[in-house]
Amino acid sequence: MASRSPSAARAATSRPPTQLSARRRPPTTPAARRSGTLRRERYPGRPRGRYLSLGAGVQSLCVFLLACDGEIPPFDAALFADTGWEPKQVYAQLDTARRIGARAGIPVLTVSNGNIRHDALKPESRFVTMPLFVKNPDGTRGMARRQCTGEYKIKPLKKAIRQILGYPHPTRVPRGVFVDQAIGISNEFHRAKDSDVNYTRNIFPLLDLGLSRSDCLTLLQERGMGTVVKSSCIGCPYSGNSRLRFIRDTDPHAWADLVEFDKAIRHGSPRANANGKPLRGQFFIHRSLRPLDQVDLDATRGTVNADEDDPDGCSPFSCRSGPPATTP
Numbered sequence: 001m002a003s004r005s006p007s008a009a010r011a012a013t014s015r016p017p018t019q020l021s022a023r024r025r026p027p028t029t030p031a032a033r034r035s036g037t038l039r040r041e042r043y044p045g046r047p048r049g050r051y052l053s054l055g056a057g058v059q060s061l062c063v064f065l066l067a068c069d070g071e072i073p074p075f076d077a078a079l080f081a082d083t084g085w086e087p088k089q090v091y092a093q094l095d096t097a098r099r100i101g102a103r104a105g106i107p108v109l110t111v112s113n114g115n116i117r118h119d120a121l122k123p124e125s126r127f128v129t130m131p132l133f134v135k136n137p138d139g140t141r142g143m144a145r146r147q148c149t150g151e152y153k154i155k156p157l158k159k160a161i162r163q164i165l166g167y168p169h170p171t172r173v174p175r176g177v178f179v180d181q182a183i184g185i186s187n188e189f190h191r192a193k194d195s196d197v198n199y200t201r202n203i204f205p206l207l208d209l210g211l212s213r214s215d216c217l218t219l220l221q222e223r224g225m226g227t228v229v230k231s232s233c234i235g236c237p238y239s240g241n242s243r244l245r246f247i248r249d250t251d252p253h254a255w256a257d258l259v260e261f262d263k264a265i266r267h268g269s270p271r272a273n274a275n276g277k278p279l280r281g282q283f284f285i286h287r288s289l290r291p292l293d294q295v296d297l298d299a300t301r302g303t304v305n306a307d308e309d310d311p312d313g314c315s316p317f318s319c320r321s322g323p324p325a326t327t328p
């Protein structure tokens with residue numbers, strides 16, 4: 001797909017010039033340096049398309065708007081991997097993105113590999129672990145291995161790209177057949193990783209432009225997106241008290257759903273239990289190893305506390321990668 005130049009694309013929109021150029025800094029990031037000779041050897045020829053991995057949170061929405069406004073080359077499509085259990089605000093953000101994208105000629109497509117909440121509770125479903133907190137039999141705290149990002153986000157995105165290229169699994173994708181896949185990471189170089197497959201070449205427009213997360217927030221405000229909520233499963237154990245309070249206070253239905261889920265996973269996967277291979281220990285959403293409806297989420301309000309804030313949302317290919325502890 002041919003790319004418009006940023007200036008031509010900008011001229012084609014009615015939007016006034018932005019402050020982007022004032023924020024632009026030289027691309028001296030590791031990701032930018034990686035775009036040299038080594039990458040040319042791994043990805044010979046030209047990409048067969050340009051796609052955005054849209055998590056629908058702050059950074060990927062920022063990349064999306066930059067493309068819609070012609071500040072960076074457009075995408076053939078933005079792909080949203082839906083776990084089926086995002087906050088309603090994230091789905092609203094996605095709807096807004098769809099409307100903006102429709103005007104700019106960039107479709108937002110949803111891909112999915114099931115509903116993470118339903119699957120986690122059904123004995124007959126596949127066993128995919130979330131990074132739940134584990135109270136081991138000796139009372140120590142651990143964390144279950146995180147398989148959910150790969151299963152519910154990365155897998156459907158890879159499947160979609162293979163289909164777009166015309167090489168669905170298990171067909172081998174020939175060398176030199178690839179697309180560019182943009183990932184919304186800003187000033188977190190350690191999360192910018194090369195793709196593990198040769199049919200997608202990861203690119204990081206925010207790193208290349210030198211835009212920080214707060215730049216993204218400003219840009220989203222400037223363009224009328226209002227307050228953007230982090231994209232993450234409602235039941236993600238990486239949620240700090242501030243996020244849990246937000247769910248509790250803005251969406252009572254989602255909160256009740258989450259409390260019920262927290263109770264239901266106390267003894268691990270229903271599938272493992274049904275198979276006669278119960279996991280040892282007890283499982284919790286909250287890092288305090290207490291039932292969610294017994295945690296005082298307001299105790300840390302306004303304080304700097306490990307329980308208060310959560311790291312950035314779980315976007316595909318850049319999901320949090322804290323030290324995973326395997327289940328006992």
Ligand code: SF4
Nearest residue numbers: 148149232233236314
């Ligand atoms: S947001 Fe959390 S629960 Fe959802 S896929 Fe990512 S790590 Fe798993």
